[in-house]
Amino acid sequence: MTEDLRDLDALASLTDQVRRRAYAVVADGTGPVGRDEVAEALGIGRTLAAFHLDKLVAAGLLEVSYARRSGKTGPGAGRPAKLYQVGAAEHAVSVPPRAYLGAAELLAEAIEQAGVEEALYKVAQRHGRRLRKDATVALTEQGYSPAAAGPDRIELRNCPFHRLAEQFPPLICGMNLAMITGLLGDSDGDWTARMDPAPGRCCVTLSKNQSD
Amino acid sequence: MTSFHLAQMNTARLRAPLEDPSMIEFAEGVAVMNALADRSPGFVWRLADETGDGTIAAPADPSRIFTLSVWETPEHLRAYAYQSQHLEYLRRRRDWFLPNGHQAALVLWWLPAGQLPTLRQGISRLGRLQAAGPAPDAFTFREMFPAPELAHRD
Numbered sequence: 001m002t003e004d005l006r007d008l009d010a011l012a013s014l015t016d017q018v019r020r021r022a023y024a025v026v027a028d029g030t031g032p033v034g035r036d037e038v039a040e041a042l043g044i045g046r047t048l049a050a051f052h053l054d055k056l057v058a059a060g061l062l063e064v065s066y067a068r069r070s071g072k073t074g075p076g077a078g079r080p081a082k083l084y085q086v087g088a089a090e091h092a093v094s095v096p097p098r099a100y101l102g103a104a105e106l107l108a109e110a111i112e113q114a115g116v117e118e119a120l121y122k123v124a125q126r127h128g129r130r131l132r133k134d135a136t137v138a139l140t141e142q143g144y145s146p147a148a149a150g151p152d153r154i155e156l157r158n159c160p161f162h163r164l165a166e167q168f169p170p171l172i173c174g175m176n177l178a179m180i181t182g183l184l185g186d187s188d189g190d191w192t193a194r195m196d197p198a199p200g201r202c203c204v205t206l207s208k209n210q211s212d
Numbered sequence: 213m214t215s216f217h218l219a220q221m222n223t224a225r226l227r228a229p230l231e232d233p234s235m236i237e238f239a240e241g242v243a244v245m246n247a248l249a250d251r252s253p254g255f256v257w258r259l260a261d262e263t264g265d266g267t268i269a270a271p272a273d274p275s276r277i278f279t280l281s282v283w284e285t286p287e288h289l290r291a292y293a294y295q296s297q298h299l300e301y302l303r304r305r306r307d308w309f310l311p312n313g314h315q316a317a318l319v320l321w322w323l324p325a326g327q328l329p330t331l332r333q334g335i336s337r338l339g340r341l342q343a344a345g346p347a348p349d350a351f352t353f354r355e356m357f358p359a360p361e362l363a364h365r366d
Binding site: 112113114115116117118167169170173174177195197198199203 | 291293294295296299300302303305306309310311312313314353354
């Protein structure tokens with residue numbers, strides 16, 4: 001796995017500071033992002049922004065789609081804009097070789113076979129409690145990329161355990177729910193976590209507690 | 213249009229009879245989840261008893277239940293099972309089901325579009341998966357095999 005030079009190449013393309021910031025702008029976007037938005041966010045020219053974005057595409061870190069942004073269709077709507085979003089592939093390089101995902105898969109399978117999901121949920125909730133602080137800050141630190149979806153709802157745009165969650169959805173999504181519930185605090189908190197799955201984001205969403 | 217559909221069979225052993233108070237939420241959820249499956253994209257068919265209930269108990273062991281269904285593609289089944297309200301029921305399955313241990317609880321296989329699987333067929337596929345591990349005629353989501361047609365074309 002340390003021999004996987006494609007992963008190393010992909011990550012090495014982020015050593016350029018401007019390019020790394022361009023990646024962050026795309027990763028933080030709520031949807032596909034155009035070069036103009038990246039240029040504006042970084043205070044650089046559109047051509048330079050496009051250069052870095054296309055390098056990130058070539059490295060496999062970003063993916064391209066095309067869409068008309070004005071909402072117009074048909075003749076006169078103009079050319080579709082080239083848009084960028086984070087690629088589905090994951091890249092990791094470990095020196096010396098480590099394979100924690102492989103260990104996690106074995107542990108997850110053992111938990112399912114033994115039927116001790118509840119033990120994992122308890123551990124996860126306790127772990128979440130230890131991380132407790134401002135919800136958005138804590139969730140950001142844990143890699144969930146929280147984003148407001150209206151005044152009363154927070155969606156988590158990244159699942160830190162994505163590949164494991166794909167293989168063991170009930171177990172790992174349940175672990176996420178327990179950890180986030182612990183992190184948010186008890187009934188006096190502002191937010192409640194619940195299972196609310198959808199493709200492309202964490203299966204847990206937060207809804208604001210009614211204060212009356 | 214694919215000429216093969218995906219068949220699915222699940223089995224579980226209930227912790228208590230469906231009438232038991234501890235099973236109320238599961239028993240109520242069955243109808244909700246069946247209705248959700250019926251209107252989910254890519255849903256083709258499911259085994260149902262005369263009341264429309266898709267959770268079929270084995271005659272010899274009433275605590276042993278089965279679900280059997282057919283979907284256009286694995287993605288459709290995945291979306292229903294793991295990206296809908298159904299996931300919350302799966303998360304809570306230990307409240308209602310005994311652990312499976314080493315026994316396989318889910319089996320998938322391909323069947324020609326238009327054909328319907330039988331419970332007997334599903335139990336036999338589950339046995340094959342259990343005995344020999346995932347193979348083209350009995351597999352799992354974690355170890356998928358392509359539909360026969362696709363395998364020939366490649």
